[in-house]
Amino acid sequence: MVAILDVPPPPRAPHMTPTPFPLPAFDDNYIWLLPAHGGRGAVVVDPGDAAPVLAAADAGGWRPQAVLLTHHHGDHIGGVAALRARWPDLHVVAPDDRRIPVASQRVGDGDRVEAAGHAFDVLAVPGHTVSHIAFHGHGLLFCGDTLFSLGCGRLFEGTPAQMLASLDRLAALPGDTLVCCGHEYTQSNAAFARAVDPDNPALARRSEEVTTLRNDSLPTLPVTLGDERACNPFLRVDAPAVRAAVAAWSGDGDLSRVGAFAALRRWKDGFRA
Template sequence: MTPAPIPAFADNYIWMLPAGGGRGTVIVDPGDAAPVLAAADAGGWRPDAVLLTHHHNDHIGGVATLRERWPGLRVVAPEDERIAVATERVAEGARIEAAGRDFQVIAVPGHTASHIAFYGNGLLFCGDALFSLGCGRLFEGTPAQMLASLDRLAALPDDTLVCCGHEYTQSNAAFARAVDPDNPALARRSEEVRTMREHALPTLPVALADERACNPFLRVDAPAVRASIAAWAGNQALSRVDAFAALRRWKDGFRA
């Protein structure tokens, strides 16, 4: 079953994945307990486990309240002492089972030092590492780390559904069009996103194949993207990592 994004705050998504055949449910990155409790009450389900991708409060802030409601709730998190609500810590290469589904843990440092993603069942819960048409800001990691993390995610199967932590797609599309204006796949995705948001629909999840075709942060080796980066940076001889770093700096200061 396709996971459902539960809106929270201004633009966060908390992901809800029903169990295979049971009443238990996997919840990913519940920064706010209220929308999870409302969804659980409306749907008659309870969480089997919470998966956390990184320590930022808009991804973990609701866990304590959820554990008050369900005291035995399992909380799987990265190896990071800043996540005090964890009941179980995992790192690169770990495999976990939750609500009858198996997930592989992938280390994706860059946005934060201890950021992880959960991959399994054709789904990628990637927090703030990879966004549709974008990627996370580099708060704790280096450009080399983030690029390596995105390379790992981009190597997953085409039909992987990307379930990220924010509804940033429309603003990311504006930047992506500035970088890669002649990309027909990006033009189609941008129009699709515009229509979705006009009808208050989520733009996620999205197939990884679409992201590889459209997302400039996954296309740093594409000649058109590299030419745009070189023109913006005023340097035609950038290394791959330096080109990615310049692209991220460009996005940080971009205003549509």
């Protein structure tokens, strides 16, 4: 895992977009820290645990100015109360879901959020949960558990059609967008992706890169959306190789687009490398 003391300094020039930094939490979560433009403020995304944020603040002199929450699961919101205990005026932006009682501002699709000098567009991306949102701005995408590197979230509340539409929406963003998702699942996702799409050279390269990074205990994120479009089977439902693999696994060669995505998700749910 990445050491807390490796949190980068603020950018040297005020106009430069700071680099988002993943703080490890629990077994495989990432809490994202995005420095403000100058100073020692920061945006914190999905702090399921306060401890990594408090440690980063103590080690580097950081102060959270805003928290962005993508969905209501405890491993994404559980640390907010402790952060507010230390910083009572901490502004918390969340989807319009009463299962998130800690929100000071509730937002939905099409809203625009200002946080620590950054501006983000809010995108509704239901599927993993019905109220899941993502934040997009400055070439960054904080997408929670909707899109993972080489994978996507489980369908706990939404439908396959909703999740596919959400992924289509994210995939349409610029290719140089940096995907900052909520979990370090990339290595296990790569094993499944290779089973689905074994002859994809871009996927082979990404899989090797991921193995090297994880062997060195380094994060595989962020990753560009362009790379994900080339490698992630859940963004490649229309690719002939992926459709053929799904047809072979499901025994149904006449699946609709949504049906193929649903089968691919079921395949992943039961997959063991």
